[in-house]
Amino acid sequence: SQQGEEDPQALSIQEGENATMNCSYKTSINNLQWYRQNSGRGLVHLILIRSNEREKHSGRLRVTLDTSKKSSSLLITASRAADTASYFCATDAVIYTGGFKTIFGAGTRLFVKA
Amino acid sequence: EAQVTQNPRYLITVTGKKLTVTCSQNMNHEYMSWYRQDPGLGLRQIYYSMNVEVTDKGDVPEGYKVSRKEKRNFPLILESPSPNQTSLYFCASSFFRGDTEAFFGQGTRLTVV
Numbered sequence: 001s002q003q004g005e006e007d008p009q010a011l012s013i014q015e016g017e018n019a020t021m022n023c024s025y026k027t028s029i030n031n032l033q034w035y036r037q038n039s040g041r042g043l044v045h046l047i048l049i050r051s052n053e054r055e056k057h058s059g060r061l062r063v064t065l066d067t068s069k070k071s072s073s074l075l076i077t078a079s080r081a082a083d084t085a086s087y088f089c090a091t092d093a094v095i096y097t098g099g100f101k102t103i104f105g106a107g108t109r110l111f112v113k114a
Numbered sequence: 115e116a117q118v119t120q121n122p123r124y125l126i127t128v129t130g131k132k133l134t135v136t137c138s139q140n141m142n143h144e145y146m147s148w149y150r151q152d153p154g155l156g157l158r159q160i161y162y163s164m165n166v167e168v169t170d171k172g173d174v175p176e177g178y179k180v181s182r183k184e185k186r187n188f189p190l191i192l193e194s195p196s197p198n199q200t201s202l203y204f205c206a207s208s209f210f211r212g213d214t215e216a217f218f219g220q221g222t223r224l225t226v227v
Contacts (some may be wrong), residue, residue: 033215040223042118042204043157045215088156090216101172102147102216106156 006089006108014113019076021108023089024069030092032065034074037086037107046074046087081114116141120205120219127195127226135190135222137205143217145208146188147172148180150201151221157204163188195226 007022023032031050035043049056049065049072056063062075076083086107093101118139127133139146147162149172159172163182177199179191188207192199202223208216 035216035218040202040221042218042220043206043216044218048215101159101162103159103173104149104157106154 006087006105008108009106010109010111012111012113013079015079015081017079019079019083019110019112021074021087021110023072023074023105025072025089025091025103026070027091027093029067032063032072033090033092034061034063034072035088035090035104037088039085043088076110079110079112081112084110084112086110116217118205118207118217118219120203120222122222123220124223125225127224129196129226130194133192133195133224135192135203135205135224137188137190137219138186139188139205139207139217140186141207141209141217142185143207143209144185145210145216146182147206147216148178148188148190149204149206150174150199151204152201160190160203195224197226200224200226 005024033048034046037043047058047063049063060077065072086109088104088107090102090104121136144165148160149157151157158174160178161172161180163169166185169180182188202221204221205219206216208214
């Protein structure tokens, strides 16, 4: 299975509700990032959380990281129809050559009904 | 405006006909990479480059080549495309080794018939 796995695969909520997406990973990481993708378009960076951080906020976004459980969650509060998109977590894993690989999960598709 | 530019956006080609997808960034980023996105599989890294003349394989490099002769450009080359390379391709760039956000191009939708 992949390094980053989002849960759930799809989520449908009403406007104004909160949306929570989870991400699990397998190896040690330097940081974890969340991205958003509108249908068929490029990914847009939302937030980065480093391995020594536990929580981070940006506007209506709240990200938590639990390195002991190798998991992260993204909370979008007071969702809007414009939040409808796919959300991906990405982790950076150091590899033996000294480089690193950025590994994306399969994503959570969020649909916010107006 | 800071951006990553991919061309073409859409391409239909035939099996075996060599093609190149260009990628250019104007942010002086050291790190660039190529991904392919397929339904249910998320983004998978094809190749990456940590700087000029430094490239390495990602998770799915078979059937692809890259070059990094200049810092701003990172073309993806398919020497002999096959139908299983039909996919949505993204180029991305960032400073250093992933400690900062990655900027993505708008994608290239490739169909190989």
